Amino acid sequence: MIVAKRKPFDEIMDLTKDYKKILLVGCGTCVAVCLAGGEKEVAVLAAELEMGRRLQDNPVELGSTTLERQCDREYLAQLDKTAGDYDALVSMACGVGIQFLAERFPNKPVFPAVDTCGLAVNQDVGWYEERCRSCGRCVLGITGGICPVTMCAKGLYNGPCGGTNKGSCEISADQPCAWNAIYDRLKAQGRLDCILAFSPPQEWKDTTPRTLLQPGYKKPEKAKA
Amino acid sequence: MRLNYPPNVKIILVPCTGKVDVIHMLQAIQKGADGVYCVGCLEGSCHYNEGNLRCRERVNHVRELLQEIGLESDRVRMYNLSSGEGPTFAAYATEMTEHIRKLGPNPLKKKPKGN
Ligand code: SF4
Ligand code: SF4
Numbered sequence: 271m272i273v274a275k276r277k278p279f280d281e282i283m284d285l286t287k288d289y290k291k292i293l294l295v296g297c298g299t300c301v302a303v304c305l306a307g308g309e310k311e312v313a314v315l316a317a318e319l320e321m322g323r324r325l326q327d328n329p330v331e332l333g334s335t336t337l338e339r340q341c342d343r344e345y346l347a348q349l350d351k352t353a354g355d356y357d358a359l360v361s362m363a364c365g366v367g368i369q370f371l372a373e374r375f376p377n378k379p380v381f382p383a384v385d386t387c388g389l390a391v392n393q394d395v396g397w398y399e400e401r402c403r404s405c406g407r408c409v410l411g412i413t414g415g416i417c418p419v420t421m422c423a424k425g426l427y428n429g430p431c432g433g434t435n436k437g438s439c440e441i442s443a444d445q446p447c448a449w450n451a452i453y454d455r456l457k458a459q460g461r462l463d464c465i466l467a468f469s470p471p472q473e474w475k476d477t478t479p480r481t482l483l484q485p486g487y488k489k490p491e492k493a494k495a
Numbered sequence: 496m497r498l499n500y501p502p503n504v505k506i507i508l509v510p511c512t513g514k515v516d517v518i519h520m521l522q523a524i525q526k527g528a529d530g531v532y533c534v535g536c537l538e539g540s541c542h543y544n545e546g547n548l549r550c551r552e553r554v555n556h557v558r559e560l561l562q563e564i565g566l567e568s569d570r571v572r573m574y575n576l577s578s579g580e581g582p583t584f585a586a587y588a589t590e591m592t593e594h595i596r597k598l599g600p601n602p603l604k605k606k607p608k609g610n
Binding site: 291314327329331 | 516517518521522524525560563564565566602603606607608609610
């Protein structure tokens with residue numbers, strides 16, 4: 271899932287200090303599961319902001335709501351009638367949700383209350399570890415199911431580099447070398463030939479936002495619009 | 496056992512301190528409580544194994560949040576005792592009351608709210 275962490279309180283206070291009536295908008299999906307921006311975290315932020323502003327003699331009127339998802343229009347539409355009552359919106363969704371909210375209400379200042387931190391696994395309640403950087407060209411099939419883009423400090427598609435050091439990465443003894451782990455796993459599976467497969471360079475430069483259109487879901491009737 | 500403890504302490508019963516959430520403590524302060532303390536079982540003897548340890552984490556988190564907001568973090572504390580220790584309960588209530596008296600009233604009480 272997408273994980274995020276709550277922004278420092280001071281930063282949120284500073285971003286929103288000039289607004290007197292603010293709607294806090296949580297998201298009930300990924301950021302709720304990772305305990306950063308769901309209903310509960312909205313309530314905590316509301317209490318913090320209300321108290322913080324009162325202490326600074328700059329009281330604020332707050333509304334709170336948590337949408338099922340902020341990356342889906344049908345849920346954002348639930349705010350169409352109420353958003354106009356507020357001077358600003360604060361979103362606790364991931365960066366995608368925040369932008370979609372801002373796009374829906376282009377006349378309202380929209381502020382992020384979380385920092386989106388990537389795609390992660392759930393190791394335990396409140397403990398998440400990044401595993402994928404959504405590179406768009408997955409090589410897990412030849413890397414023993416270990417992502418070199420995320421787990422290797424240099425994001426090498428063809429590794430290891432010359433710095434690999436008895437299982438550790440050259441950046442630190444505490445950081446496992448991803449390509450060493452890939453080697454170990456492929457070796458255990460009897461698939462070491464995979465490590466010799468050459469992955470062509472990824473076109474990181476000149477990237478534009480990617481659009482995903484699933485086959486079978488195209489709408490030919492809209493092609494001309 | 497008839498023991499006296501300060502009458503200003505309002506007790507909220509929970510099945511285990513593991514039930515106490517960050518928002519409960521924050522909202523108590525937000526509504527004007529001068530202090531909040533959680534009294535859990537001794538560490539290592541929670542009937543649900545980790546309830547009191549979780550409460551301690553949450554108390555610590557609330558203390559950080561209060562500091563960020565601009566309030567004294569020491570308005571919120573965690574105490575531990577075994578369920579047979581009535582006198583210790585009364586002693587903690589007295590200690591907390593005296594401690595909060597030194598800090599003075601919750602500054603939020605004097606501050607007007609936004610509508
Ligand atoms: S190679 Fe790594 S970053 Fe790319 S899609 Fe696969 S897991 Fe994600
Ligand atoms: S030592 Fe291993 S993990 Fe570190 S940069 Fe080189 S290949 Fe990547």
